[in-house]
Amino acid sequence: MNESPPVLSLDRVSRRLSGRAIVEEIDLSLDRGEVLGLLGVNGAGKSTTLRMVSGLLAPTSGSVRLGGRDLYGHPEIAQTEIGYLAEDPPLYGELSVEEYLRFCARLHGLSRTAIGPAVERAIERCELGEMRRRLTSLLSKGFRQRVGLAQAIIHEPALIVLDEPASGLDPIQALRLRELIRTLADAHAVILSTHVLSDVLACCDRVAILHRGRLRHTAILSELDAGAALRVRVERPVGSQDWTAIAAIAEARALDAQHWRIVLKEGVPAGELARAINERGFGLLELRTDGNALEDIFVRIAGETGAEAAA
């Protein structure tokens, strides 16, 4: 079978600056339909990695491939195959949203006849209709990010690279942007950097944790959730013996008598716990994933000192 190469693959990619390793030997790959979150504390090397992925900064060693072709051997593919949203997108303040997007479409090499429909599509997807004639210098931060996203998708690139896309947004704007990013995965491969766990949980399929320039952990989020704890709130106060009597439960810890952290045995769906709670008349008030599996991993890695991280 002739399998097509991944949209993006990194093979032992490193970047050194003045003899210091900023990013070291990163291996990653990404396919259409996936959103990968690059998670790390400030200074972990996220932006440097994304700039190498976007064709803006050559690796000191290793290779970045797009659809199987070496990006730095064929730099022209960056223009057509990559859309990049920088942490603070440079918009030309004297242009309206529509003028700016037309300009970006030309930069990405779209033909004169293709520019109009591409601008309309990007405006629609990023919900910029009401703002199309507004000068970009007069936009709120949330709309500036949406315009940045619109220019990143205007040429329908295979890969979309987003550096801290939700940074500085209020919670509502951040939620809207995450929803938008999630929809992009239908047609593109998306890689985004963030130091915010909830960004990853809300819109990524996979996470790669960077620390001190090294890739320390990768995980598929749905698999993390499967083994993760659940938070349960019940009407009637119950004791740990009530939980251990339920065969599906591996572990139960009281937060208070009505509020528990439950870990299910491997492969048991959360619905089974809901059923058992109702059968026993505990009165289920709330059942949700604890979200701590990723947090535990991230906090452990982010807390490592230089010596531990190098080990």
Ligand SMILES: Nc1ncnc2c1ncn2[C@@H]1O[C@H](COP(=O)(O)OP(=O)(O)OP(=O)(O)O)[C@@H](O)[C@H]1O
């Ligand atoms: N041009 C440069 N010259 C010197 N040091 C640099 C340069 N660019 C990055 N660094 C250093 O490399 C490390 C990684 O930087 P990078 O911006 O990639 O991290 P980051 O994870 O994106 O951080 P943040 O979340 O703060 O944006 C940092 O210690 C930074 O100070």
